[in-house]
Amino acid sequence: MGRRTVTASIAIAGVTALVLTGCSVFGGDDPLPKPTVHAAPSASAHPDSGTDGSGTGTDGTAQQVVTKQAVPAGTVVAETDLVSKSGDTAVHVRVVADDAGTFDAQLSGYRTTNPQPMTVEFRRSVASPGDGFDWESVASTTWQADAPAPTSISLSDAGSFPDWLHSVVLVPAATTQVADTDDSDTPIDADRPWVGSVLAAATLQWHIPSPYPDLHVQVGAARAGAYGWVFDAAGDKLTAPGSGVPTSYRVSHGDDQTTVAKRFGLTLAQLRWLNPTMRVHGNGWLYEDTDLNLDPAGR
Known part of the structure; x- marks a missing residue:
């Protein structure tokens, strides 16, 4: 009777060990990748856009990682x-x-001959008038x-x-108040069909030193947690480690941010800097079939 009890205890312990180590019982010999959890950025970061230890929000949106002050407070970096x-x-x-390691946009001299609700926003793209x-x-x-900018x-x-x-x-915004009209079927902004389209756009010329001026990305071998394809500037696949100049990476199923960074000889902070809007699940896994930038000039 005692021998049966010992045998059962050993069997239960074995199953428990499999569960705790995170190994896949049904998926082969390799363990599942284990993303590293990092300290969350400040509460002012994007919510990629909530905040958790993976560097993104629990809803899979992107966040910016607050690092040391890039330039002294009060420095004008774009105008x-x-x-x-x-x-x-x-x-x-x-x-x-500012004095918190980030930046403020200062607006002055706003004028218009056509007062209307207006939005100002910053974009990653090089925007043009008429963009949506x-x-x-x-x-x-x-x-x-009727309000100042x-x-x-x-x-x-x-x-x-x-x-x-x-x-x-600058983007004309929708009217927020209820329309004063006897015709309830008339849209509030029927006489403003341009609402939501870019009215004015300007390119930003930045004067911020790179935190990684000597960054060189190397192509490492595919591995569990970083199985995706690597491409060069021409869109051709780079299949051999060390071949060509990598410019982008196509995320594969099961890829995690830590392993992908290691594949290219990068720290996680460097990978995030290269991809400021990178979307990550709360557990550190990347979104399958998204493209990551590997070129400092492509941020």
């Missing part, structure tokens, strides 16, 4: 004028370092037709190195 094609609407924008909605826009701020907007959501934002835009 431009936003002017509509007709010239009837304009505002001066400059980006200044951009879900990756940062620091989107709206004011009403804001004088300062926080860019903390863009992190300590916001130079991945390539343009700033």
Whole structure:
């Protein structure tokens, strides 16, 4: 009787050990990859866009990692004028370092001959007048037709190195109040079909030193947690370790951010810097079939 009890205890312990080690009982000999959990950024970061220890929110949105101060507080790192094609609407924008390791956008001289609800926002793309909605826009701020434009907007959501934002835009916003009309079927903004389209756009020229001026990405061998394809600037696959100059990576099923970074000889901070809007699950796994940037010039 005692021998049966000992045997049963050993069997239960064996099953428990399999569960605790994270090994796949049905999926071969390799253990599942274990993403590293890192300290969460400040509460002002994107929610990639909630905040958890993986460097992204639990909803799979991106976050910026706050690092050391890039430039002294008060330093102007970008400055431009936003002017509509007709010239009837304009505002001066400059980006200044704050004392918290991030940046503020200062607006001045806003003028318009066509008062209307307006939004200012920063975009990763090089925007042009007429462009539509951009879900990756940062620091989107709206004011009403009878209100002054804001004088300062926080860019903390863009992190300590916001130079991945390539343009700033003015976008006419929807009217928020109820329309004063006897015809309930008339849309509030029926006479403003341009609402939501870019009215004015300007490219941003940044003056922020790179935190990794000597960064060189090397192609390592595919491995569990980093099985995806690597591509060069021409879009050709790089199949051999050390071959060609990698510029992008296609995330494969089961890839995690820590292992992908190691495959290319990068730290996790460097991978995030290269991919400021990288979307990560709460457990550190990357979103399958998304493309990661491996070129510092491609941020």
